[in-house]
Amino acid sequence: GEMTVGELSKSLHKDVSEVIKKLLHLGVMANINQELDLETIQLLATDFGVEVEMKIPVDEDNFELILETDEDGDLSERPPVVTIMGHVDHGKTTLLDAIRQTSVTEGEAGGITQHIGAYQTEVHGKKITFLDTPGHEAFTTMRARGAKVTDITILVVAADDGVMPQTVEAINHAKAANVPILIAINKIDKPGANIDRIKQELTEYALVPEEWGGDTVYVEVSAKQRLGLEHLLEMILLVAEVQELKANPNKRARGTVIEAQLDKGKGPVVHVLIQNGTLRVGDSFVAGVCFGRVRAMVNDKGKKIKEAGPSTPVEITGLNEVPQAGDPFLCYEDERKARNIAERRAITLRQSEIGANTRVTLDDLYKQIKEGEMKDLYVIIKGDVQGSVEALKGSLEKIEVEGARVKIIHMGAGAITESDIILASASNAIIIGFNVRPDAAVQATADQEKVDIRLHRVIYSVIEEIEAAMKGLLDPIF
Numbered sequence: 285g286e287m288t289v290g291e292l293s294k295s296l297h298k299d300v301s302e303v304i305k306k307l308l309h310l311g312v313m314a315n316i317n318q319e320l321d322l323e324t325i326q327l328l329a330t331d332f333g334v335e336v337e338m339k340i341p342v343d344e345d346n347f348e349l350i351l352e353t354d355e356d357g358d359l360s361e362r363p364p365v366v367t368i369m370g371h372v373d374h375g376k377t378t379l380l381d382a383i384r385q386t387s388v389t390e391g392e393a394g395g396i397t398q399h400i401g402a403y404q405t406e407v408h409g410k411k412i413t414f415l416d417t418p419g420h421e422a423f424t425t426m427r428a429r430g431a432k433v434t435d436i437t438i439l440v441v442a443a444d445d446g447v448m449p450q451t452v453e454a455i456n457h458a459k460a461a462n463v464p465i466l467i468a469i470n471k472i473d474k475p476g477a478n479i480d481r482i483k484q485e486l487t488e489y490a491l492v493p494e495e496w497g498g499d500t501v502y503v504e505v506s507a508k509q510r511l512g513l514e515h516l517l518e519m520i521l522l523v524a525e526v527q528e529l530k531a532n533p534n535k536r537a538r539g540t541v542i543e544a545q546l547d548k549g550k551g552p553v554v555h556v557l558i559q560n561g562t563l564r565v566g567d568s569f570v571a572g573v574c575f576g577r578v579r580a581m582v583n584d585k586g587k588k589i590k591e592a593g594p595s596t597p598v599e600i601t602g603l604n605e606v607p608q609a610g611d612p613f614l615c616y617e618d619e620r621k622a623r624n625i626a627e628r629r630a631i632t633l634r635q636s637e638i639g640a641n642t643r644v645t646l647d648d649l650y651k652q653i654k655e656g657e658m659k660d661l662y663v664i665i666k667g668d669v670q671g672s673v674e675a676l677k678g679s680l681e682k683i684e685v686e687g688a689r690v691k692i693i694h695m696g697a698g699a700i701t702e703s704d705i706i707l708a709s710a711s712n713a714i715i716i717g718f719n720v721r722p723d724a725a726v727q728a729t730a731d732q733e734k735v736d737i738r739l740h741r742v743i744y745s746v747i748e749e750i751e752a753a754m755k756g757l758l759d760p761i762f
């Protein structure tokens with residue numbers, strides 16, 4: 285029969301909060317005791333990469349969950365998936381290109397590299413997958429859509445420049461997503477390079493180098509002169525080893541859409557990162573609200589392939605429409621079932637767009653705290669000067685209402701940017717603007733993502749508003 289959110293979490297081996305978050309993405313506001321119907325369970329299962337099998341005869345009250353039960357024996361090591369982040373001009377693109385070329389010269393000399401959103405390289409016979417879009421926008425946009433693709437973040441910091449605003453943003457994005465950070469100090473060839481100063485600065489963000497008693501791995505490189513690249517790759521493998529990244533290649537594939545577009549000749553083309561299982565030509569799949577059968581599959585070296593295992597990026601054709609980056613990709617036993625699920629996802633998503641506001645807003649905060657759905661209020665602070673931002677942080681962190689507290693996930697001096705909105709959306713946070721305001725484009729994104737922005741000029745009034753919201757005393761704003 286029907287299942288509650290709590291029961292479902294248990295059978296999925298997931299945290300209740302994780303299930304509730306996924307439900308929010310589907311536009312369903314639920315608490316732990318809420319009963320879920322079969323349709324919702326199926327959609328949720330799709331997002332978790334779990335299949336729900338109907339018993340025969342098929343009816344609404346008669347289904348069971350077929351869980352992703354990978355026995356240890358089914359699992360094998362998979363390559364880590366790496367994203368490169370850092371401040372503009374610190375060398376992210378140069379580093380990505382330099383690493384890509386190492387792999388081309390070794391194996392497929394003369395092969396035309398194909399941009400498919402990610403590529404693989406090899407060191408000591410082990411593969412590493414790099415997401416091709418540098419910067420945290422891509423990373424966080426995916427996370428905002430509920431997708432987790434990155435295993436390791438490489439934070440690039442130019443040795444002649446130091447920690448800059450986007451460096452800090454990248455750190456906070458990675459931390460919010462719980463992804464380990466490996467530091468690549470770049471441009472060590474430059475005369476002004478000061479490696480110790482970078483380490484010192486990053487120590488303030490709890491990224492303490494191993495040689496200073498911390499547990500953050502630092503690698504010194506020059507992307508331009510190709511120095512230290514092999515060492516960087518080795519260190520990535522080392523960080524990956526600790527994570528014990530595993531997958532089961534012997535089942536239907538599941539992954540995430542990293543890019544998609546409409547090609548004049550080929551029709552809808554999608555770049556998928558396979559995260560579990562093996563994808564084969566002819567397989568039926570759902571990608572977001574789209575579906576299809578794999579007609580052709582090409583790898584990052586531009587080569588036609590017949591199958592692709594875990595952590596492999598591929599380009600495929602054979603879809604009915606163009607999905608979005610961050611959409612879940614899942615294979616099913618036949619196209620009819622894939623189509624059915626895609627269509628139902630489309631309906632649910634459409635309903636959620638028309639329906640409830642699924643984000644945290646100060647106006648409904650108290651209700652969520654009361655119902656036990658919120659333990660922390662995530663906040664991003666942007667202000668005109670660093671001093672007032674710090675002061676605001678200190679005061680906000682002292683607030684506690686019914687066990688709920690304020691957690692600052694990002695702060696800084698400067699305008700409210702698009703990136704702040706995306707981080708807020710991904711983390712279900714609100715934004716406080718202190719003597720700064722978003723420009724029209726940023727406000728439009730905030731409206732679209734339903735992110736609550738609160739603008740203030742006096743510290744006291746911020747504290748008062750947040751406290752009132754947490755106590756359920758906020759006057760409605762019209």
Ligand code: GDP
Pocket residue numbers: 370371372373374375376377378379418470471472473474505506507508509
């Ligand atoms: P991104 O904005 O982080 O992607 O940075 P880019 O990769 O575009 O690099 C910005 C500039 O720094 C370019 O002019 C690069 O040639 C230069 N650059 C990148 N890496 C190095 C390096 O290791 N040494 C030196 N000297 N210049 C570098």
